[in-house]
Amino acid sequence: MAGGDEMKLLGMWASPFVLRVKLALSFKGLSYEYVEEDIVRGKSELLLKSNPVHNKVPVLIHNGKPVCESLIILQYIDEAFAGTGPSLLPSDPYERAVARFWAAYIDDKMLAAWMQASRGKTEEDKAEGKKQWSVAVETLEGALRDCGKGKPFFGGDSVGYVDVVLGGLLGWVHANEEAFGIRSLDPQRTPLLVAWSERFGALETVEPLMPDVSRLVELGKMVLAREAAAAAGASN
Amino acid sequence: MEGVVVLLNCFVSPFGNRVRIALKFKGVAYEEKAENLAAKSPLLLSSNPVHAKVPVLIVDGKPVCESLVILEFIDDGFSAAGAPPLLPADPYARAHARFWASYVDTKLNEAGMRVWRSPKGATAAVEAARKDTVAALKTLEAELGGKPYFGGDALGYVDVALVPFAPWFLTYERFGGFTVAAECPALAAWADRCVRENTCVAESLPEAEHVFQFVCGMRKAFGLD
Numbered sequence: 388m389a390g391g392d393e394m395k396l397l398g399m400w401a402s403p404f405v406l407r408v409k410l411a412l413s414f415k416g417l418s419y420e421y422v423e424e425d426i427v428r429g430k431s432e433l434l435l436k437s438n439p440v441h442n443k444v445p446v447l448i449h450n451g452k453p454v455c456e457s458l459i460i461l462q463y464i465d466e467a468f469a470g471t472g473p474s475l476l477p478s479d480p481y482e483r484a485v486a487r488f489w490a491a492y493i494d495d496k497m498l499a500a501w502m503q504a505s506r507g508k509t510e511e512d513k514a515e516g517k518k519q520w521s522v523a524v525e526t527l528e529g530a531l532r533d534c535g536k537g538k539p540f541f542g543g544d545s546v547g548y549v550d551v552v553l554g555g556l557l558g559w560v561h562a563n564e565e566a567f568g569i570r571s572l573d574p575q576r577t578p579l580l581v582a583w584s585e586r587f588g589a590l591e592t593v594e595p596l597m598p599d600v601s602r603l604v605e606l607g608k609m610v611l612a613r614e615a616a617a618a619a620g621a622s623n
Numbered sequence: 624m625e626g627v628v629v630l631l632n633c634f635v636s637p638f639g640n641r642v643r644i645a646l647k648f649k650g651v652a653y654e655e656k657a658e659n660l661a662a663k664s665p666l667l668l669s670s671n672p673v674h675a676k677v678p679v680l681i682v683d684g685k686p687v688c689e690s691l692v693i694l695e696f697i698d699d700g701f702s703a704a705g706a707p708p709l710l711p712a713d714p715y716a717r718a719h720a721r722f723w724a725s726y727v728d729t730k731l732n733e734a735g736m737r738v739w740r741s742p743k744g745a746t747a748a749v750e751a752a753r754k755d756t757v758a759a760l761k762t763l764e765a766e767l768g769g770k771p772y773f774g775g776d777a778l779g780y781v782d783v784a785l786v787p788f789a790p791w792f793l794t795y796e797r798f799g800g801f802t803v804a805a806e807c808p809a810l811a812a813w814a815d816r817c818v819r820e821n822t823c824v825a826e827s828l829p830e831a832e833h834v835f836q837f838v839c840g841m842r843k844a845f846g847l848d
Contacts, residue, residue: 440726440762454718456725466714480699481685487692492673526673 394419395448397434399426400598401606404457405445407555411461413592414546415472419447458490461551475548489530489541490552497523498556505563505607506614520571527553528577535579539586546590554587562603626683628653631667633660635837637732637787638690639678640827644783645697647823649706661844691724694783709780723766723773724784731759735791738799739838742847753799757806764810771816778821786824789814793831794838 396412396419398405412419424434424444437446437453447454447463454463465475476483500523503516535541541549560571574581587593630646630653632639646653658667658677670679670686680687680696687696698709710717737752763785767773773781792803792814804811817824842848 440722449715452715454715454722456722459718459721459725462721463714463718466717480696481682481687483699484687484692484696487695488687488689491689491692 393448393450395422396420397422397424397431397437397446397448398444399424401558401603402444403555403559405555406558406596406598407457407551408445408447408460408464409596410551410554410593411464411475413596414475414551415464415468417464417468417471457555458494458552461548465548473545475542475546475551477542477547485534486541486548489527489534489549492523492530493527493549493552493556497527501556501559505611521576524572524577524580528580531579531583540583546587546592550583550587554593557584557588558598558600558603559607560584561600562607565600566604566607629681630655631658631664631670631677631679631681632656633658633677634829635790635834636677637791638676640787640829641690641783642678642680642693642697643827644787644823645694645709647826648709648778648783648821649697649701651697651701651706691721691728691784694724694780698780707777709783711774711779720774720780723763723781726759726763727781727785727788731756731763731785731788734759735788735795738795739842740847741798749799753795753801756795756799757801760803760807760810764807767809767813772813778817778824782817786814786817787828789817790828790831790834794835797835 394412394417396405396408398408398421400423409421422431422433424430426444430442433448434444434446435442437448438444438455441455443455445455445457445460447460449463449467454460461475476486497520500516500519504513504520505516507513507516531541535543538544540546541553546554563569563571572581572584588597628646628651630639630642632643632655634640634657643655656664656666658664660677663675666681667677667679668675670681671688674688676688678688678690678693680693682700687693694709702708710720734752734755738749738756741748741752770776772778773785792811796802803814818828819825
């Protein structure tokens with residue numbers, strides 16, 4: 388890293404969006420100071436000042452200047468440190484568009500389905516979410532098959548933008564399996580994605596960054612319990 | 624970049640019109656095919672099998688989908704001499720521009736849709752949507768500050784991302800019961816400036832009344848009235 392570069396990442400240990408940024412920084416070989424935000428007890432002054440619009444993590448502060456939104460941060464890292472480490476996005480404009488398309492799909496469709504399946508207000512809502520999740524993962528399986536063309540990663544022979552964007556979700560995928568015994572990625576229907584997730588998770592750069600699955604399970608249970616209590620309280 | 628350029632669009636679509644503006648801005652010759660969203664063409668369905676939505680930009684037979692992805696593609700691929708850039712060169716300024724374009728989609732469009740899409744009589748929902756829409760417009764106005772354009776002295780990425788929503792302001796106003804001119808005078812002035820000073824914008828946007836009529840037609844078709 389160039390002399391005098393100061394990087395700070397404001398994050399939360401369980402956030403898949405923060406994990407994406409950690410993964411990207413790690414793949415690029417960039418060092419940074421990590422600041423854990425206590426989202427429950429109170430966001431720091433620095434976070435509120437750095438992300439006044441959304442007040443959310445992750446925020447990457449590079450030489451005092453904040454960058455917000457995980458996908459935007461990933462692209463920023465790729466562009467600001469273009470000479471350092473591997474590139475996340477390909478150089479060809481069309482291939483870049485394809486990568487951006489799938490990143491947007493993961494956030495707009497997959498994540499939305501996940502949220503609905505786990506936090507839907509009614510059982511019907513949740514069932515619909517699970518259906519949408521199945522559609523989304525099968526679509527992504529198709530993307531890996533067609534765009535990946537038999538290569539190990541969405542980025543080809545090595546990890547790229549889409550791998551990092553999707554990789555951030557893996558902690559929760561494993562937590563879901565452990566907590567509910569539900570395979571979010573079914574080896575029968577999405578064999579390529581399952582193989583990809585094992586391969587990605589085992590990478591030297593990735594493995595130490597993954598959040599502790601049992602901690603995620605505990606957090607998940609706590610959040611659901613809190614929401615159930617609130618709902619019960621609200622209906623009285 | 625070489626090859627035939629085709630844009631699949633619907634004339635009221637703010638997302639499709641972003642692409643129109645960008646293509647004209649870059650001086651790229653293209654053919655536009657109008658889509659009837661109630662009866663989508665085989666070309667649209669095969670070019671955008673995942674979402675079946677407009678806009679789709681097809682360059683030499685290869686489709687690019689999602690309006691902001693298309694804008695970046697146009698900026699990356701059509702940077703011939705004389706064609707100005709949409710995004711600035713500096714990585715931090717690029718991140719800043721991308722942030723605000725994303726804000727238009729996640730905050731303004733999302734709230735605006737709730738204003739005109741609520742069933743008749745859903746006053747609480749419309750009121751909430753109006754508040755959120757005005758809040759988003761004010762936030763955007765604050766970001767514009769005293770600059771003539773979001774891009775600074777000239778039209779840029781954020782301007783192109785936002786200005787196609789200007790013809791929709793009348794629809795938000797009529798269903799929401801407010802006026803953009805009263806709530807966000809600087810933003811209203813910016814929208815006029817974009818059209819007045821940039822032919823690529825003037826030639827790309829529908830009449831606000833046509834958008835309103837289109838939405839009224841959609842509401843009837845969806846049984847919202």
